[in-house]
Amino acid sequence: MLDTSEAGHPAVRRRWFALLLRDRFACAAALVLVLVALCAVLGPLLAADLATRQNLRDPDRPPFRLDHGWAFVLGSDSLGRPVAARLLTAAGTTLAVAVPAVLCSLAVGSVWGMWAGYHGGRRESVSLRVADVILSFPSLLLAVVVLYVFSPSAASLVLVLAVARIPVYLRTARAEAAELRGRLFMDAARTFGTGSWAAVRRHVAPSVLPTLLTVAALDFCFVMLAESSLSFLGIGIQPPDVSWGLMVAQGRQELQSAWWIAFFPGLAIVVTTVSATVLASWARLTADPGQRWREALGRNAGRRPRREPARSAAGGGTGSSNPAVLAVEDLSVDVHTPAGPVPVVRGVGFTVRSGETLALLGESGCGKSMTAHAVAGLLDPVAEVTGGRVRLDGVDLLGLDPRARRRLAGPQLALVFQDALSALNPVLTVGTQLAEPFRIHEGMSRRAARDRAVELMERVGIPEARSRADAYPHQFSGGMRQRLLIATAVALRPKVLIADEPTTALDVTVQAQIMDLLAELRGEQRTALVLITHDLGLAAEHADRVAVMYAGAVVETGPVAEVFARPHHPYTRGLLESVPAEQHRGARLRSIPGGPPDPGAVPAGCAFRTRCPLARERCATHRPALTGTGAGRAAACHFGKELADA
Ligand SMILES: Nc1ncnc2c1ncn2[C@@H]1O[C@H](COP(=O)(O)OP(=O)(O)OP(=O)(O)O)[C@@H](O)[C@H]1O
Known part of the structure; x- marks a missing residue:
């Protein structure tokens, strides 16, 4: 598993980078995410003006024409605003909501969940009840209520979405930490006097984080869609600001006549989410040494040995009457x-x-x-x-x-x-397990197989075999x-x-x-x-x-x-x-x-x-x-x- 204490070390970073370069899909996903991040940073600086400039005399301009410059290459919307420029500007707003919302819920939910799962008892049950209460309200409904009460803004949107998603991480982290709690290596850590936070950081977090990372990638999509729904209802991103979700929501009304208005921001959401998911599952596999190579070898399953065998000199020979x-x-x-x-x-x-x-x-x-x-x-x-x-x-x-x-x-x-x-x-009871070979390979009835299992138990010296077959x-x-x-x-x-x-x-x-x-x-x-x-x-x-x-x-x-x-x-x-040995008595053993x-x-x-x-x-x-x-x-x-x- 990934050691979180070493993750920032330059050598470890280099190793991760080398592993990333070996995986084509993960590389492509990382490239897409870097591009999206660049657009998010530079887009609002370069295209914010263009994105809000209306041209009511030339609305719904179709895409893929260069006669009005790059900003109109993806067409224009019903107010004549260029879709490409809006897409770039919206990248910043979208990520400014989705990334902090996902990171906040991930950080709070995972730490809370690992802590609750590690300790168990009252702390675990109270935490789970809190999560149940939050989850019992549909998160979108919760957001609608809160955002109607407080003024809608990007900050309140982040807060509401983060709170609504905390239980997802809390429950996942709790379940995994509770499973690890009973393992021997945790007992060993306790006997060494490792404190609870140190045990969570060193032993629980490396096992739990890869799973949480995958959940976070999927949640990224959920948060973007939730933001678009809230923006559509007028309680999310407020115009003239624009987000991908808001663009989809606005374009949805004109899907028949001007498909491009909703299509391109929708595509941006899908591509970003898929890339985040691919990268998260790569990180999960890479963090788990067993899993990664298991996955790579799936492709080799059933392959014949590569090297031609040569005759071996080992063994005691086969030339006797007992081959x-x-x-x-x-x-x-x-x-x-x-x-x-x-x-x-x-x-x-x-x-x-x-x-x-x-x-x-x-x-x-x-x-x-x-x-x-x-x-x-x-x-x-x-x-x-x-x-x-x-x-x-x-x-x-x-x-x-x-x-x-x-x-x-x-x-x-x-x-x-x-x-x-x-x-x-x-x-499974031992009787059932011992009867299995007879049922599978000799087609025996349940009763006959069980009798054979009991005979076998007697043969290997298990006392009171008949009654103990149910243990x-x-x-x-x-x-x-x-x-x-x-x-x-x-x-x-x-x-x-x-x-x-x-x-x-x-x-x-x-x-x-x-x-x-x-x-x-x-x-x-x-x-x-x-x-x-x-x-x-x-x-x-x-x-x-x-x-x-x-x-x-x-x-x-x-x-x-x-x-x-x-x-x-x-x-x-x-x-x-x-x-x-006896003959070495009194002498130093040679190793x-x-x-x-x-x-x-x-x-x-x-x-x-x-x-x-x-x-x-x-x-x-x-x-x-x-x-x-x-x-x-x-x-x-x-x-x-x-x-x-x-
Ligand atoms: N899953 C694995 N991944 C990487 N290396 C492995 C794995 N399993 C075994 N090895 C390596 O393969 C080598 C042979 O292991 P093997 O278990 O056959 O040894 P062994 O002689 O049976 O030892 P022991 O008596 O301790 O069981 C060891 O160096 C071990 O580190």
Whole structure:
């Protein structure tokens, strides 16, 4: 989200300008608004005299003739006044009413709404009642009453329109702030002692302002039209002053005989409003990093990978009697950021067979989850598969259209997420959620599906399954929720189960139970399990083979016992040395110096070379390929063979 405290910084302004230049529509809208603003400032200075000069001998002159000079190029009205000159002069009056009215209601309504929503309780309910009272009068009627009582002028018009629109912003800001009030980051801010205004400014405003900006752009149109109606009734802008609204109102009477009198100011209102709306929605998308790139990627949806896949050396080979059920080859994924695409998965390959567990191991941020999501077809729209193959039982999933992929991979490839609470629907009972796969894929009746759901709950160790099937996810403990998630994933007996750090948030006892459950299910159903973890102990205990990832690529793979006993890559060796073990008792633990590179700044050559004790000149210029270093083993290191032979 846009940090409001940084918004005025020159570097931030430059970044916004660069982003604006990339969007054709937003650029055009900004250009129109700048032109309108220029007209508003210069128009009254240059054309005010012409705009009021009547010529009753030559009324209703049609447009697009140059014989009377530029002021008459858009024709003249029934009093012979030039429409073009009036349009320019009116720009100033119109903006002088609409802009302050919208800004005042935006400022007052949003601050009031955020304050009310943040605090809740009495402050919130009183604020809402006030808004309801104002909204219960139609705003135009309210304005008519007030302007009849007070003398009509531009200032009173601004005041009335601003007051009438405050509730719109107040309610929007209140709703969003109330939603944010219960979030954990707000609790965290309170525990740090952040005051209420500071919390509103730092945490609420950046989330709420983009929405309010869009509302303000639409309101701009409403205010201009309200001003035109009030001017038409004689209680708005008073002649000889002129506004676009007043011009439309006056021209409306002669629409049949002299269309241009109302048409051009009407067009000016529409173009200005549309431009304001386009620019506001651009600002909204730009302020929300997720949204902007989501939008841009909408156009790429369903696109096939760009790069031709190459054969990958990773994996444990497929030549055995038990062929690989899942084979990932040279998989690459880019994440789209404001600075351009960033490769986060770079040519990953691995295979896994029925009944086998492959641990995908690596430090945080090395691309494990991205790989899993790309394999399962669940990538966030900001990320895109740019190359490679994902073969499930020999069929390349990336070559299928989304529907065929869902039909094939849905029942056969399941994913267990890290965060069970987010992965389960909070408003459906767990029984309903567990019954869903049976109803959708096996066409079972409601009762039969529910019976299967209860069986499944019993199978994953939920006590009193029948009665607890009517409970909601939040009524279960973390461990139980993880069991439920696993139950949902294995309901259709998938051939491949990808478990993305399934025990991260759980204590060690529950962790062991969940891992045992996964192992049992794998044995029973002959499922191929891809276990994503950064826990070497978990991998050592539960995996058959391991693929170690670094900076988006697999750097070592092989049978877990052999890799851990004798690593062929300095990164794997570093990881193992940084784990406390019995033989290290009393000695200082060695850690790998530095941290993993940012995906956008991976060093040339070997990505690990800046942290590697074995790095030589060659490592800076040549990226080592994953090559065989022994039976079923491979490492991406120029010295892999030496390490293997040492
Ligand atoms: N939505 C996103 N936008 C931009 N970058 C992203 C996004 N999601 C992930 N990344 C980047 O992609 C890289 C790989 O992320 P990924 O989640 O796959 O890592 P990981 O190895 O699973 O880490 P962890 O163990 O912490 O989950 C990281 O550098 C991350 O910053």
